[in-house]
Amino acid sequence: MNSFWNGKRRFVALLMFLAGVFVALRVPPVIPFIQLPGENFPEGFDMPFVDIRWTNTMVGSVIVWIVLLLFVVYVSRRRPKDGNEVPPGGFYYLFEVLFEGLMGFVGGIAGGRHFRLIFNMFMTIFLVVLMANWMELVPGVDTIGFIHPHVKEKYDADKDEYKVVTTDGYEIYQGFLGISYVNGQCDWISPADEAAADAAALANAESAKLAVMDELAVKAAYARYKAEHNGHGDEVHEEDAGDDHGDDDHADIAVESDEASAAYDEVLAAREAEKQARRDRSCYTGVAPGPWQEGYEPYDKSKAKDISLHPDPSAEEAKRVPWVVLPFVRVPSTDLNMTLTLALIAFVMIQFIGFKALGIGYLTKFFNFSTLFKSPLGGIDVAVGLLELIGDFAKILSFSFRLLGNIFAGSILLFVMSFLVPILPWPFFILEFFVGVIQALVFALLTAIFMNLATISHHHDDDHDHAEAH
Amino acid sequence: MDPQSTIILGKAIGAGLAMIGAAGGGIGIGLSVGGAVQAMGRNPDHTATIQTNMILGVAFAEAVAIYALVVSLIILFVLN
Structure with missing residues (x-):
């Protein structure tokens, strides 16, 4: 094999x-469209039971949790109950290696009394963040999705309702009926081609109308000629025919308003149907060239205050709305909600383990008034404690934005590289593979280190605890 | 120049200027990793301790760069 x-x-x-x-x-x-917050799913994709719209990063984190739970089930099923069973082998060993290695690693940092709690926290955060980061390497994530107008929702405080606006903040008629799915079977409409076809259809309609008018005029002339010459027999005079045509304007107008305009309308209607069929097959509904396409015009706020996208997608105003892909799944670590949640969990666990290890005395780390009147430099201790307090809250910020910044920048790098070198973006995928591991490790390791620091008392028994820890 | 373009121009320049702050974080990370690698080369037995402290220091140095990133992201995506 x-x-x-x-x-x-x-x-x-x-x-x-x-x-x-x-x-x-x-x-x-396609030039990547970059948006920091997770994109809302369109109407009709609400969560069951709660009044919350799905975002694609939420879908990503649900997938991460499902995969992790499957791993948990797998590992706990395959684990030998006693030492005499056949070795489970295969994928199971990967987890054994991971756990053995990281246990030694964390043991070297925080191998004290609280090792179990710290290691559980470390491993959970590591696996979650690792799975979340590696999602950006999966094909289809961030690339397959709804195609929709470049819009978002905005709360209108005056009317107490949500409005659909473009991401630049301009109002759009509410409604998402323009959604179509990417199935690989769509046409790219060129606005220039469409305009040329429109002009040709107009010319065709004009000539069809003229043809019908000519035909009718000839018939009418012939009928009048017959009526005039009925009494005189069958002599035909060329001059007569010419004169008839000359003073015949009235009859022409009457003929035009009737059947000729019907022919005109018929040709235009055929063209309209063809246009609609093309639009249905198109990669975006409505002829709206994106910023990367010929014929794109940037949005002009003064011109389009209240455009109605939905009733008539072919309206001039609606054409200027750009259209973008809304991915079904996006990397969860590129959403601040996910990283902030993890950072808050880490923060709470750090404080929790501090109280668990030191009791209420843990607070003296932040509010240290014990030396204020005893030592000449007691004021410094108070200031240091307050700085520690601020520093602890700054941890939330740095934890969440470190992960967000690295992974968001990484996924933008992948978009841009896939755009610049569509054939060979894979070296950057390898780079992102390692960045994902390193960021997961840094997040988990810093949690472990800070948790360990929180268990160590600040005062005279400092040295004693250190000796115990190592 | 129309106002929309001016806004975009200002945003782009501001975000770019904000990211200059990342240079400090880069220098700090480079110094601390360089020092840590030297220390590990001279004293391989203490690699684990040095590595832990290095990662801690790198994280603190990176935090400064992250503040710059936050500012530039706010300029780009939040300011209207």
Whole structure:
């Protein structure tokens, strides 16, 4: 099996490279649209029971939890109950290696009395953050999703309702009926081509109308000629026919308003139907060129205060709304909600373990008035305690923004590289693989270190505790 | 120049200037890792302790750069 794949693997790589070239040449690369907060799902995708809209980062974190729970079930099923069973092997050993290694690692840092609690916290945070970070390497995450107008919701305090506005803040008629799904079977509409086809249809309609008018005029002339010459027999005079045509304006107008305009309308209606069919098949509903396309016009606030996107997507105003992809799943660590939640959990655990280890005396770390009147430098201790307090709250900020900043920047790097070098972005995927591990390790390790620091008393028994810890 | 473009221009320049603060974090991380690697080379037995302290120091140095990132993200995405 191994030798079989050793020979073929490079051909697989070559095939994938060729497929990449083909796709890069066929599909126009799309400039990434970058949005910091997690995108709301459109209407109709609300959560059950609670009045909360799904965001795609929430979907990502649910997937992370499901995968982790599956791992937990797997590992606890495969674990040998006594030493004499057959070794479980395979994937199970990966977890054993991970746990053994990290247990030694954390044991070197915080191997004291509270090792179990600290290690549980460390491992949980490590696995969650690792899974969340590695999601950006999964194909389809961040790239497959709804195609929707470049809009968001905005609360209108005057009317007490939510409005749909463009992400630049301009109002749009509420309604998300313009949503279509990406299924790989859509047309890219070129505005120039559409305009040319429109002009051609107009010309066709005009000529059809003229043809009908000519036909009718000839018929009318012939009928009048017959009526005039009925009494005189069958002599035909060329001059007569010419004169008839000359003073015949009145009849022409009457004919035009009737059947000729019907022919005109018919041609235009056919064109309209064709346009609608194209629009239904298009990658975005409505002929709205994005910023990357020819014919795109930036939004002008003064011109479009109250555009109605939904009733008539072909309206001039609506055409200027850009359209973007709203991914089904986004990396959860690129959402501040997820990282902030983890940071708050870490913060609470740090304070919890401090109180658990030192009792109420833990507070003297922050409010240290014991030396205020005893020592000449007692005031400094008070200031240091207050600084510690501020520093502890700053941990929330630095924890959450470190993870967010690194992973958000990493995923933007992947977008931009996939746009610039559509064929060979994989070195950056390797980079992001390691960044994901390092950030997960840093988050978990700092939690462990701070938890360990919180268990160590600040005062005279400082040295004693240190000796115990190591 | 129309007001929309002016706003975008100002945002971009402001965010770029804010990220200059990341240079300090970079220098700090470089110094601390350099020192830690030297220490580990001279004293390989204490690698674990040195590594832990290094990561702690790197995290504190990085926090400053993260504040710069926060400011520039706020300028880019929150300011209207």
